[in-house]
Amino acid sequence: MKKILLTIMLGMVLISLASATADLGTFKQDDCIQLSQYCDDCTYVNLTKVQYPNGTIQTINSAMTKDDVNYNYTFCNTSESGDYFYTVKGDKGGEVTTERIGFKINYIGQELTDAQSTMYIILLVILILVLFGTIYGTNFLPSENTTNPEGNIISISWLKYLRLPLYIFIYFFLAGIIFLSSNLAFAYLGTELFGKLFFALFMILMALSPLIIILTFLSFFIKFYNDKEFKNYLNRGIFPGTEL
Numbered sequence: 001m002k003k004i005l006l007t008i009m010l011g012m013v014l015i016s017l018a019s020a021t022a023d024l025g026t027f028k029q030d031d032c033i034q035l036s037q038y039c040d041d042c043t044y045v046n047l048t049k050v051q052y053p054n055g056t057i058q059t060i061n062s063a064m065t066k067d068d069v070n071y072n073y074t075f076c077n078t079s080e081s082g083d084y085f086y087t088v089k090g091d092k093g094g095e096v097t098t099e100r101i102g103f104k105i106n107y108i109g110q111e112l113t114d115a116q117s118t119m120y121i122i123l124l125v126i127l128i129l130v131l132f133g134t135i136y137g138t139n140f141l142p143s144e145n146t147t148n149p150e151g152n153i154i155s156i157s158w159l160k161y162l163r164l165p166l167y168i169f170i171y172f173f174l175a176g177i178i179f180l181s182s183n184l185a186f187a188y189l190g191t192e193l194f195g196k197l198f199f200a201l202f203m204i205l206m207a208l209s210p211l212i213i214i215l216t217f218l219s220f221f222i223k224f225y226n227d228k229e230f231k232n233y234l235n236r237g238i239f240p241g242t243e244l
Contacts, residue, residue, distance in 0.1 A: 035047060035088075046062065081106045081186070174205070
């Protein structure tokens with residue numbers, strides 16, 4: 001009889017532990033969500049409190065809206081990412097009972113699988129390799145016109161103009177990698193520090209991009225004009241002693 005009672009008590013503890021770890025799901029940061037509770041023999045269910053990821057507990061003690069056997073409460077304070085827990089209280093079976101339910105808030109609003117995580121990491125590595133490959137390849141392009149040992153220009157290196165569009169490509173490609181890194185940081189890291197840091201850096205690069213494009217095009221046209229003038233000298237057999 002003692003063994004039977006012990007087994008029953010252990011079963012009740014396991015059931016209560018299972019209910020205590022009930023999970024509502026994963027939702028997007030700053031969205032309003034429906035905190036829900038199912039009870040087929042309750043006359044009321046109240047939302048008593050919400051625990052935030054930083055450990056802060058907010059006491060609510062408000063009645064949840066009843067819809068047949070489902071009870072809901074609209075909750076909008078989801079600005080912080082991490083694990084939340086809310087506690088409900090109702091008269092289930094005529095007795096006052098409580099239940100603790102958890103849910104998660106993150107930047108993307110879903111729980112990433114291992115396959116998705118691996119895919120994003122591989123994609124990030126590929127983008128970084130493409131970036132460094134482009135930077136490395138740009139170094140093989142001439143940066144100036146061809147000169148003699150005395151430093152005088154003897155011919156125009158038109159290939160050097162490929163550097164300018166490649167610089168713009170590298171700039172925006174780097175901005176894209178930083179943006180992807182910010183999303184991965186928001187999705188995987190428990191703190192928002194690195195996600196916000198990467199996103200702020202991305203916004204700075206985007207804000208500077210019009211200036212970068214204008215300066216690049218100005219540099220392009222100035223160099224092209226000088227080279228065109230120098231080409232006219234070369235066509236006439238004149239070799240100026242200094243670079244233009």
